[in-house]
Amino acid sequence: MNERLAVCPGSFDPVTLGHLDIMTRASKLFDRVIVLVSINADKTPSFSAEERIELIRAVTKDIPNIEVDRLDGLLADYVREKGACAIVKGLRAMTDFEYEFQMALINKRLCPEAETVFLVTKSENMYLSSSMVKQIASFGGDISSFVPPEISERISARLIRKPKKELN
């Protein structure tokens, strides 16, 4: 039987427990999952593509059918080139839906061979986002319940704001 390959794309800036939950669940549904870190020239990420990839590799190292790659172009082209049968995305609140629905329709038009599969987030991750994590960490807040434990300190250390020098 043909291998069932899925891609799980996102910015992952940085990866959160919500993302990891979706990746883990996808790894149980498909034979192989490629987590794809998207490089968007219009966005200025807090973590470089290499750092984001490294963080995801660190938290998925014990899941043998997950690998990590970068996406420099169109998702639909990547999906077709790899022969993936699905694009897996996590859905949190209804606020995600409009945008995700639009992307799913466009990707279907560009790559009819693949299906977009939405996995509904766990309720505890409903309001969790990378931007929240970044904001909390930048003010020295505790992010340990939002990101995988093995990368929590690294993210905090990287994002904490240095105190500005007082102006006389």
Ligand code: PNS
């Ligand atoms: O984490 P995000 O910001 O929700 O991820 C969005 C992502 C990376 C899935 C989306 O921006 C994407 O697919 N980018 C690749 C470029 C592309 O294919 N654009 C057209 C999709 S409709």
